[in-house]
Amino acid sequence: MLALVAAFAIRVLLGDYTFTVPDFFRILFGEQLPVSTFILMESKLPRAVLAVLVGLALGSAGSLFQMLLRNPLASPDIVGVSLGASAAGIFALLTLGLRDGAVSAFAVVGAVVVSAVVRWVAGTTGGYRLVLTGVGVAAAMVSVVQYLLARSNTWDVQLALRWLVGSLNNVPWSTIGLLAVSLAVLLPTLAVMSRSLEVLELGDEAAAGLGVGRHRTDALLLVGVLLTAVAVAAAGPVAFVAFMSGPIARALMGGRHSLLAGALVGAVLVLLADYAAAYLVPGVVLPVGIVTGAVGGPFLLWLLARGAATGRTG
């Protein structure tokens, strides 16, 4: 939590245009300072707020999937949920010619449909099959995306790019507000439902014995899918945040799983990655997804190598 406040402060106050803490609050409460007000309210603050929201959503969704399916690889960005949202978004944008809200709605529906397909094909046999099916479906989604891009003109591809690489650039306050409202509904829902997660962790049979049936697993997965989908609709598929948050949170918590810790780690990750993306290469503001992707790839390899060494993972 402290780390989150610190990272938020770094992102907002420091960088190529620094603010002092009193200035920050003066601007926030409506005082107009030349240049400063514009940069804070139209550039730095929206990015930082969006980073926190996207991070919370992806971090909690990823930790939820990993706990529920008892597999560190079973995060929404690996089993095709994010890519389902991307593919549906790009389809709406390029083929149907839709814009803005309609595209986002398509992305959310796309994520739900793709997840339902993965869940249906994998059956009730558990996490391992679901991961394999999900990776397969994710690959199929990539080919859909590439087909759509190949058929479209250059101008549209620029628009579509944000659905391929997660980015916090130029996202309007209205979109951020919509994401905040979605999370204000989804995160408390998740918190209430997370009590049965404690029981589902013990295995399907033990959970059923304690009065928590399989439909509860599906309901929780749906909440995770929606969290992922609204984050992707706002900022695109910020690579590997969902996947990395859970294991990092667990390491910080001394080996215990925790949804809250996963969500907070997700927010810190996106904030720091965006800070790096903005200032790593002078003069170029990279999309945040490039940074998380660059960090996430090696992280995946490390997790696999460690799993092979200790005989765990899956």
Place this chain on the structure above:
Amino acid sequence: MNHPDIEPSHRLLAQDLTLGYGERRVVHEVSVAIPDGKVTVVVGPNACGKSTLLKGLARLVRPQGGVVLLDGEAIHRRPTKEVAKVLGLLPQNPIAPEGVVVADLVGRGRHPHQGVFTRWTAEDRAAVEEAMVLTDTFELADRAVDELSGGQRQRVWIAMALAQGTDLLLLDEPTTYLDVAHQVEMLDLLVELNARRGTTIVMVLHDLNLSARYADHLVALHDGRVVAEGTPVEVVTEDVVRTVFGLDNRVIEDPVSHTPLVLPVGRHVPHAHLQENR
């Protein structure tokens, strides 16, 4: 519902129960009544459907035919959380989440008694403490479950099932992976619970001789059908063991418990030549 052929005292019973997975039928039209306040053990060879029958009794497998009645009502039609206040199940391979400590795991057994917004009550705390004392796991409360020995871990799972505070407790092979000393310890514990709390216990066991020793009521299954049912003396006979397990055998009296003791007769009698030489 009226079931004149069944004593009203039986809280849990199966009638013409048929269970299976998809097309594959595993249990065929089984009718069993579980005696209240007693220890019932289901025995049979591998893949005879005993585990499936137990899951069916615990509403984990939906019947393809027949019905399971709990307190006179079809168990599958009752809200699953309500059932969980009366009937507990310890599956064969429950999963201990990584890093979870004993007290936390045992506490999860209270889930059916907690609402969405009601948190930990004094009653929950008392139930968890009592379960840990009864299973001799109280000193382990702050230990991580994955660091415990097999016998300790199994006692922790039993404690979780006890914390659930149900009148009926179903256990699927609670002695697997335990050595013989721990098997006996585990069964002693369960029988003591039955005597002290009057908990009705139904369990699937592999070992026929331990089953005969600890059961009040035995159900022998073969090929998804009940072959014999009754007291150990009635069920564990040479004929029944031959039919159920396809094993040539002798049954004698167990010198320790005076229950039936099965001695298998294999094709080889080792050391026969030693006896001839004497």
